[in-house]
Amino acid sequence: MDSEKVIKRDGEYVLHTYNRNPIVLEKGHGLRAAGPEGQQYLDFTSGIGVNSLGYCDLDWAEAVSEQAHKLQHTSNLYYTAPCGKLAKKLCKRTGMSKVFFGNSGAEANEGAIKAARKYSVDHYRKDRTTVITLVNSFHGRTIATLTATGQEVFHNYFGPFNEGFLYAPAGDIEALEELVDRTTCAVMLELIQGEGGVMALDPDYVQAVRKLCDEKDLVLIVDEVQTGVGRTGTFLCCEHYNLKPDVVTLAKGLGGGLPIGAVLMNEKVAEGMGPGTHGSTFGGNPVVCAGANVVVDRMDQSFLANVNERAVQLRAGIAKLPHVKSISGIGLMVGIEFYDLKAADVLAACREAGLLVLTAKTRLRLLPPLTLSEHDVDMALEILSDVLGKMEPTAPKEQA
Template identity: 90%
Template sequence: MGKLASECETERARTLTKEGISMDSEKVIKRDNEYVLHTYNRNPIALEKGHGLYAEGPEGQKYLDFTSGIGVNSLGYCDLTWAEAVSEQAHKLQHTSNLYYTAPCGKLAKKLCKRTGMNKVFFGNSGAEANEGAIKAARKYSFDHYGKGRDVVITLVNSFHGRTIATLTATGQEVFHNYFGPFNEGFVYTTAGDIEGLRELVDRHTCAIMLELIQGEGGVMALDPEYVQAVRALCDEKDLVLIVDEVQTGVGRTGTFLCCEHYNLKPDIVTLAKGLGGGLPIGAVLLNEKTAEGMGPGSHGSTFGGNPVVCAGANVVVDRMDQSFLANVSERAVQLRAGLAKLPMVKNLSGIGLMVGIEFFGGIQAADVLAACREKGLLVLTAKSRLRLLPPLTLTAHDVEKALGILNEVLTEMEQKAPKEQA
């Protein structure tokens, strides 16, 4: 399969040359700006191909990528085993719909259930879709056991659960709510860490509490373990469904397969997406026995959910997450965090594992650091006022040192320009 992919790429290049088409950065960007809806503030670079932790532009520019497509490319760019599994499945059967059975879907579901201790899986196409499914399953459980009117979901201020209308409403950040009302009923918000405030919100209309254990878009802030256990106890006391959104934290990102493992937490529903597909779109709702039993035929659906090509890739990702792999994630996280703590202008670090937030002293803006890193060949992210790092989980000690070297250059230059009191 690797040889076939190489031959196809060579033939494509010949065709483009014959047609006189130049895929240089300027043309790629110009065409995109002309025809693609401008809902993204794109970086002013075009990416054409990638391998491992490195992406390349049309003119040969190379970038060490510490974003992994916002946590998606868990095995880096174009992992050979992953690419061959996807290619092989695409040559056999690319889609059937959920009116029929396919082996890759069932294999993936079994692996996820065995790995997490959950009972059933529903597959969709994104984190937002997974969270929609989780909300529906929680409300269905409550309706079946308590009747109509018990449908309110409590989420946290600073949370982010998606951009559909329901998951946007679930998102506890007003900045994302601008322009798009009216919003769905049935969501209220509480401050992370305030268990008494949460308890006061729970009433006869409450059906579920929904958490991110690390608030990614909210600034890469991890929840306090005692608070999380108190939420679990409250859900048990009131028979509420506990939903944990692991769209960004799941599938090895924090050094364990689920971030829940760091908290010794057993949710009723867990949502996954991003890194599960290794680069292809997937969402998964993992349900325990009590929340799964009410979701029968017709209660939910997704045309592309469980797509065999996507599941073939996801099976490779899950298979790769053995003890040795996760040990390397934890080791590289320790190395990265220790190195970051020594850099100039770094005030503090947040997150768990390879989900890292960096706060800088006064005058240093994360967006400026991002731009300067990009110019030196390092791709990073931001989350509110923090720089955010989500490198592929396959990174090596050398990759970490190279990224630290670039960050050190950038921050040293900024320190020299910053007023003394800011440092």
């Protein structure tokens, strides 16, 4: 079926809660995607950070296919080997005690909030349930995680919202301390605010948050849905901050292209989550876990070394491009701020030139597959250079 028919059918039957790019993707391999008429794209989005090994990695595809031919689903009423294998690998890799599997980042964050409240109610009082998140954060689109999201733009239309959430400005430890009272049970943060513009938190602030949580016995939740599983050059972004949270959430890149969410907990939080406290019909699905096991196994020292080398190459190249004001993020989670261009206009021009990119607020956002090569980076920089070199300013250039 050609692109026009695919887009027309989608328009007739799919609820359009997304502003889709006007292209159809039919197949892909590595960092390359192709459309029905043979259109070719270099993909620096990886499905918004999901395709960590690129399109159709052979080992990943074979593991998923093999498991699908054996057993596709059982529910959590029974044991399966892929689920337990993945849980062991994640706990050993991160130093956490237990893991709960779900379907998405939003579901993982819901589980983290529940686990934090359970710990606090078990050890303190029934009204000790408030979770403090950061202004400009994004934690999901369910009602609870939407409430946890510290951006008013996402709060339109969907109230009334859940009680028990407050918001502190990122980087302001005094403001956070002022919000903590007898009802506070947890602090939840992203180390790099992805949807908030690819903005990394200051390390001193993060350590101050950890100290505050220790002093008040608050559960520290780190949302690594987008930053985790090698995206920043370490398995967890927490490693850049020398941080030991109480709960870490993962999703996106963990499944390598299939839906998964994970809530990793330390022993003190995990011990309160017994039978009946949480559940997910599809959580720990054997096919998804088979793929995730391949992803985690691939994240060895050599693999992460390439992530870091390509990140240095990419960032150095971007810094030399016209119109670029600043670069944010860590590793292969890259935000680009322009002096005098709109990120959405740059995205559209890149798409026409065969490079797929993203935006985050006013910044262009790059989340390439972690398997990218030196040549892939050179190709992306070449396209970006050509695109930016042809673009006329859309606003007066600011002074540096």
